[in-house]
Amino acid sequence: MHSDTINSVLVVGGGTAGWLTAAKLAKSFNSLDGNSIQVCLIESPDIPTIGVGEGTWPTMRATLASLGIDEAEFLRTCHGTFKQGTKFINWQNASRPNQYHHLFTSIFDPTQFNLAPYWLQGDAGDLPYAQAVSAQARIAELGLAPKKITSKAYEGIQNYAYHLDAGKFAELLKSHAIDKLGVKFIAANVTDVSLDAEGYIEAVVTDTWGTVAADFFVDCSGFRSLLLGEALGVGFTSIADTLLTDHAVTIQVPYPDAAGPINACTHSTAQEAGWIWDIGLSNRRGVGYVYSSRHQSHEDAERTLRDYIGDAAAGLTARKLKIDLGYRNKFWHKNCVAIGLSAAFVEPLEASAIFLIEAAGNMLVDQLPSRRQGLIHAEKKFNASFHFRWQKTVDFIKMHYLLSGRSEAFWLDNREASSIPASLAQTLASWQQQVVSAYDFPHVYEPFPMESYQYVLYGMGFKPEQVNWQRYPLHAEAMAQFEKVQQVTEYLIKELPQQRDLLDRIYQYGFSTI
The missing domain is CATH 3.30.9.100 (D-Amino Acid Oxidase; Chain A, domain 2)
Structure with missing residues (x-):
């Protein structure tokens, strides 16, 4: 007989997805208190962890801070470094060198003053788009850090994320979750999954630990999708005809x-x-x-x-x-949610894997009901949200290939109409008539913000053809803003240390005022 109250959560599978989700749950539900929701994780001692990537998004700073992990300890343990976006090299064509930056920081909020229309009209001269609106392109090119040794932990002069060793990161999360947050750990292989009469998971069977029951289950078992895919029979939608890698x-x-x-x-x-x-x-x-x-x-x-x-x-x-590119037809079914590779995977072009693990963990923490009858409502909201997020992620990654002018067979096939999602085709068609604006991003959970699209579109040479430029008359104001960006850039180049120098000091001293 199942419990009507959700008092226990079992995470099946470790790695970044499993341990990050377990840590979030245990922290939020205070699993150190025996009267709260108890979180347990089962990880196979025989299956090596698949690293989901070595790049993160700036959201990771808030995630680590919320879990109580010291930034200096994290950097030291995971051989971590500061990431300030992505430099795309030779994506426009193969015949001559070319590059552009997708950055994390702009000087001005484009939803308040959108400089893109003025850059498109030449008000920034011949500066590349990223350099015209942000100091970060030149900072990254010079190998500078986004902060100083006197900056507070998790705070930066420029926005930043991390590069990290995914294996070391999973180990750090594991020790922190067990020692500091109260997650129970079982090293065993899951050999079977038991369902009740209504098709809900009631327990998993292991090779060395017997039967482990719980009220709710998180599937972090990787591409196999042991719980959601195999036990509950939720199907998989391939996107191999859209993303060809x-x-x-x-x-x-x-x-x-x-x-x-x-x-x-x-x-x-x-x-x-x-x-x-x-x-x-x-x-x-x-x-x-x-x-x-x-x-x-x-x-x-x-x-x-x-x-x-x-x-x-x-x-x-x-x-x-x-790489199995695609996603489960549902991410949450009955009393099981899949997070990480068991839910979906798109290629690592924009380092979205760990971000979407973070996002799924956040929503699970916020939406996990206290009683079983609330599961159906949480399931519906979660699935709608993550179908939207994954589709937007697929569209954004596909856009990089679609905008390329490279002529090899792979690149030509990527521009075949049959491989282009209708949603992306419609969006790009609209941006031939209007510049990108905040009206294109009405959803609160857009994975990629307006700025990201601008960096890629204008970095790749996309130019709208039929815009009414008369609606953008503030040329003097825009030119003043472009000039201010360059002044800030020159100031920060003098102020910020080399990435290696700063990391050496952080590894040795932590963050301090020395």
């Missing part, structure tokens, strides 16, 4: 000089059949090639990656991963 090959590259510079943003370099990420941690670079096996063999893909790395790749081991 289906494999990745990765290599960890040591620095030739342990005291050398660290990239201040992710580098994303377009290739014949995909793109290469290059992420700077404090102790190494994480480099990987995301590609389409329909357009390039696995052997050629690995050769492409090694050519990109150069002589340093000699003797280094490459790891190949298959």
Whole structure:
């Protein structure tokens, strides 16, 4: 007989998704108090964790702070560095060098004063869009940090996220969740799932711990989707006909000089059949090639990656991963919600994986009902919200490929009309008539804000064709704003330290006034 009250939550699967979700639940429901909701996590001792990525969004700062994790400890433990956006290299075409930045910080809020129409009319001269509206493009190019040693933890002079070692991050979350937040941990393999007469999960069966019952279950079992997919039979929608990359090959590259510079943003370099990420941690670079096996063999893909790395790749081991692009038809069903790879996965182009884990954990904490009869309402809201968020994420990533002028087969196939979501096609058509504005983003849970679209659209050379420019008469004001951006940029270049120098001091001293 099931309990009508939700007093216990069982998370199946560890990694970033499992431990971050367990930590959020335990923190919010005060699992250290024996009278509150108890959180337990089962993790297999035999299955290696699949790292969902080494890049985060700025939201991670609030997440870590809310869990009570010290920023300096996090950076040290996870070989963490500061990320200030992404630099896209050779995405526009393959015939001549080109680049643009998708940043985290603009000087002015575009929903208050939208500088894009004035940049499009030439009021910023020949400056690239990112440099015209933000100091962060040049700061990142120079390898500068977004803050000083005197900055408070989790606060920055420029907005920032992190690059991190995903394995080390999961370990940090695990120890913090168990030792500080009261999460119970079971190391075992789940061998079966028991359902009650109404089709709700009542328990999981393990190989070494027997049967483990709970009132609510979180599926963080990775691509297998052990609970939501296998036990509850929720189907999977592939998006392989929209996003064409289906494999990745990765290599960890040591620095030739342990005291050398660290990239201040992710580098994303377009290739014949995909793109290469290059992420700077404090102790190494994480480099990987995301590609389409329909357009390039696995052997050629690995050769492409090694050519990109150069002589340093000699003797280094490459790891190949298959990517299942798509999402579950429902993310929450009855008394089970899937978070992480068990729910959905899109390619890592915009580092959305960990952000969507954060977002799912936040909504679960806010919407988990106290009684079983409330599950149906929470399920409906959660599924509607995350179908919207995943579709928007797919559209945003696809837009990068759609705007490219590269002529290799992979890139041409990405621009085939049959591969373009109707929602994206309609949006881009509207932006031929109107510049991007706040009216295009009415939903409170848009995963990518207005600024993100502007950075990518105008960085890639998108120009609206039929805008009535007479509605933008504030040329003098706009030019003054563009000038102010350049003044702030020059000031910050003098004030901010090199990323490596700041991290060395944080690793040694933490944040202080020394």
